Amino acid sequence: MNTVLDWIAYACLVIGALLSLSAGVALMRFPDLLSRMHAATKPQVLGLLLVLLGCALRLRDAVDVTTLLLVAVFQMATAPVAAHMIGRAAYRAGQARADLLVVDDLADVADPANRR
Amino acid sequence: MTRGRWRDRCVAALGLTLIWVLLWGSFTPLTFIGGLLVAVVVLIVFPLPPVTYAGRIHPVGLLRFGLRFVYDLVIASAQVVVLAFRFGHTPGSAIVAVSLRAPSDLGLTLTAEALSLVPGSLIVDADRERGVLYVHVLGVSSALEADRFRGDVLDLERRIIQAFGSAAERRVISSGAPS
CATH class of the missing domain: 1.10.286 (GTP Cyclohydrolase I; Chain A, domain 1)
Incomplete structure (x- = not known):
């Protein structure tokens, strides 16, 4: 039983690490700031959850597992807020590359902050 | 009070x-x-601002929302990984405005949070008065795909309301045209 749990834990840790690696690659490769925000904030959500799950399966200790649970909860509560604030600031500062957008509904809105 | x-x-x-x-x-x-x-x-x-919450938690809706969320998370993560390793290809993207059908403060926040956690979609701006979310979508190459994404967001809103919504919100969702 413990061996099976260990192997699941190893699989979770490796997949989580690979997802984080792909986030790094995407961060280098994606063309503009908004696209990079996807890579910078998201793949870790699943990657981190898998790493935490792997740790929890390996440690199997109530004190450690509750701490890991809190890490997951706070990461999932705060990551979208950070991503939204940076994305919003970038768009308003004119950092979004219009040539990459096939649809831009926000450009039509008479937003007081965008009015020049 | x-x-x-x-x-x-x-x-x-x-x-x-x-x-x-x-x-x-x-x-x-x-x-x-x-x-x-x-x-x-x-x-x-640090007193909290008052949150008007008229709904209650529906266990079946919550379970359905949770399972679908994990599924979306895995699928979308894989898509972003594929995009990251497709060398010589610049992913297109779009900013799509989505008008939610039953915008309460809590519903808007939960929809935005769930949307932001799934890779490939990012909230650029939100209009609280009119209940409109402006979502940046990655890996979109045509206006048709952007439209399809709008339908996905409305489906997500429906699942969230079925999990957390009030009776009035659920009526709005079920009476609305299926998207």
Whole structure:
């Protein structure tokens, strides 16, 4: 039983690490700031959850597992807020590359902050 | 102060106490009482803005939302990984405006949070008065795909309302045209 749990834990840790690696690659490769925000904030959500799950399966200790649970909860509560604030600031500062957008509904809105 | 406000404060105090106990990692009378004291002090010093919550939690809807969320998370993560390793290809993207059908503060926030956690979609701006979310979508190459994404967001909103929504919100969702 413990061996099976260990192997699941190893699989979770490796997949989580690979997802984080792909986030790094995407961060280098994606063309503009908004696209990079996807890579910078998201793949870790699943990657981190898998790493935490792997740790929890390996440690199997109530004190450690509750701490890991809190890490997951706070990461999932705060990551979208950070991503939204940076994305919003970038768009308003004119950092979004219009040539990459096939649809831009926000450009039509008479937003007081965008009015020049 | 109304009764609902007191109920909200009690829920907030219990939630903070739970986090405190989880941080200590063990449930003892000392951690519980200590956590409760800290929670009351925090709530007095930093009072929360009133949140109007008229709904209740529906277990079946919550389970369906949770399972679908995990599924979306895995699929979308894989898509972003594929995009990251497709060399020589620049992913297109779009900013799509989505008008939610039953925009309450809580519904708008939950939809935005769930949308932001799934890779490939990012909230650029939100209009609270009109209940409109402006979502940046990655890996979109035509206006048709952007339209399809709008339908996905409305489906997500429907699942969230079926999990957390009030009776009035559920009526709006079920009477609306299927997207």
